[in-house]
Amino acid sequence: MSDVALPPADGFVENSARMRTEYYREEAARFRSLAELEPIAALRRHLATLAREYEQIAADLEPRGRG
Secondary structure, X not given: OOOOOOOOHHHHHHHHHHHHHHHHHHHHHHHHHHXXXXXXXXXXXXXXXXXXXXXXXXXXXXXXXXX
């Protein structure tokens, strides 16, 4: 056995969830930006759909009671 103390697992889990949420929100923003610049309507709609889906994933990752 080692004498090294491990950080609490719940802190890691919370940090990991926060980082994933942030990633999906950033990607949603990127897809929205791309959609605004896209001249082809079908691609613009697809990018907007991806943005909404990524926002939903981020919302689903939010801890209950927040958001």
